[in-house]
Amino acid sequence: MKENIYKADLSFYKVSAISDQSLNFGFASSVTLPVVQKVENNLYADFWLKINNPGVEFLSIKNVKTHKIEYSLFTNQFQILSAKSDYHEQTNLMPHFLSSESWLHISLLFLEQEGKVKFYCNGINFSTIALPIVFNPNDYQFEFGNKNNESVFYIEQFRFVNLNEPVENVFKFSNYKNFSSDSSDLLLQLNFDDANSLTAGAENLITFENIKFTKSNAPIFHEAPELNLRVLNNFYELEWSGGDVNSASYYVIESLEDQGDYIELCRVSSEKNKYKIYSYLAERNVNAGVVFYRVKQVNSDGTIVYSTLVKIGQGEIEDIILGQNYPNPFNPNTKIEFEILQDAEVEVIVYNLEGKEIEVLHHGFLSSGVYKFDFDGSELPSGIYLYKVSTPQFTQTKKMILAK
Numbered sequence: 001m002k003e004n005i006y007k008a009d010l011s012f013y014k015v016s017a018i019s020d021q022s023l024n025f026g027f028a029s030s031v032t033l034p035v036v037q038k039v040e041n042n043l044y045a046d047f048w049l050k051i052n053n054p055g056v057e058f059l060s061i062k063n064v065k066t067h068k069i070e071y072s073l074f075t076n077q078f079q080i081l082s083a084k085s086d087y088h089e090q091t092n093l094m095p096h097f098l099s100s101e102s103w104l105h106i107s108l109l110f111l112e113q114e115g116k117v118k119f120y121c122n123g124i125n126f127s128t129i130a131l132p133i134v135f136n137p138n139d140y141q142f143e144f145g146n147k148n149n150e151s152v153f154y155i156e157q158f159r160f161v162n163l164n165e166p167v168e169n170v171f172k173f174s175n176y177k178n179f180s181s182d183s184s185d186l187l188l189q190l191n192f193d194d195a196n197s198l199t200a201g202a203e204n205l206i207t208f209e210n211i212k213f214t215k216s217n218a219p220i221f222h223e224a225p226e227l228n229l230r231v232l233n234n235f236y237e238l239e240w241s242g243g244d245v246n247s248a249s250y251y252v253i254e255s256l257e258d259q260g261d262y263i264e265l266c267r268v269s270s271e272k273n274k275y276k277i278y279s280y281l282a283e284r285n286v287n288a289g290v291v292f293y294r295v296k297q298v299n300s301d302g303t304i305v306y307s308t309l310v311k312i313g314q315g316e317i318e319d320i321i322l323g324q325n326y327p328n329p330f331n332p333n334t335k336i337e338f339e340i341l342q343d344a345e346v347e348v349i350v351y352n353l354e355g356k357e358i359e360v361l362h363h364g365f366l367s368s369g370v371y372k373f374d375f376d377g378s379e380l381p382s383g384i385y386l387y388k389v390s391t392p393q394f395t396q397t398k399k400m401i402l403a404k
Contacts, residue, residue, distance in 0.1 A: 056151040251297055291311070321339040352386070
């Protein structure tokens with residue numbers, strides 16, 4: 001049986017179709033991935049796993065200096081996932097039941113300062129084991145292998161990350177092709193699209209034996225953009241950002257009115273910048289009942305993902321949320337609070353019951369937001385007064401009681 005050894009660039013990342021291929025580990029197959037990148041904080045590793053039959057040890061973590069397998073992950077015949085070490089104390093063990101033929105997200109976090117490694121399945125910490133007193137992540141390699149001739153397992157999308165934030169923050173990237181954290185650094189990402197993903201480059205050693213590539217249905221996809229909407233007088237301002245900026249080719253703004261079909265409003269090329277905020281002004285149609293907006297992200301591999309829908313009612317929009325003054329009754333001071341939902345010219349006026357204007361608290365432009373105005377009734381007699389907040393599109397009035 002011939003072992004294939006190639007020089008490989010572990011930082012290689014090839015953009016590909018969603019969940020294209022996975023590594024198929026049949027009997028006597030293996031892949032070894034050394035940790036060669038500089039890890040300045042905590043080493044985080046993750047991958048997707050599917051096992052068709054239980055009872056297989058699928059990952060060993062070996063110290064290349066001592067040649068000892070210090071940690072391993074396995075399932076028993078009862079489909080229980082566990083971690084073990086023959087050399088280090090296990091301080092937490094919560095065996096995790098695995099559903100057969102289901103994809104699971106496995107992650108490992110090496111906490112050097114705390115002296116322990118944590119093992120997670122779908123974000124749940126199922127085991128914690130101590131690290132050696134002297135720990136250097138570059139002394140280790142990850143060895144995936146199958147010595148059970150009755151079992152087959154699959155691996156998809158493997159990563160090494162230099163973690164510099166709570167681990168819960170990076171769990172959100174587990175389903176995405178791209179890793180775009182502002183605090184942590186991606187050291188390695190392998191998507192196993194074909195043999196080239198294991199043999200590309202000429203810097204670092206990856207060894208593999210008897211590996212097959214199988215069509216993958218792992219829940220991995222391109223990240224979708226985030227869409228927000230701001231209401232202006234006669235327009236809606238649509239803003240979007242994020243998504244898989246490395247893979248996005250262009251974006252399409254689409255709208256749907258009532259029970260019709262989605263129509264394209266505009267098309268914008270991707271600038272490949274995760275900090276870029278795109279915007280589009282959509283004219284408000286007062287004749288429509290409800291309008292839905294979304295962003296379609298078309299990726300360079302031909303795949304498409306959509307943002308979440310933004311729904312807005314049309315026609316008469318109540319752009320003021322007016323609260324009850326506090327205290328009420330009051331003597332002699334009270335506060336009037338309201339929220340403006342869209343930028344507008346705003347008037348805040350107090351009247352008596354005869355409709356006589358008592359005081360103008362505000363007259364002028366206000367940006368959307370929450371505002372408070374003080375009203376002093378020390379020069380007024382006890383009684384019921386009205387306060388009105390109005391914009392060009394909407395007016396709302398409430399009563400308040402001055403009790404001396």
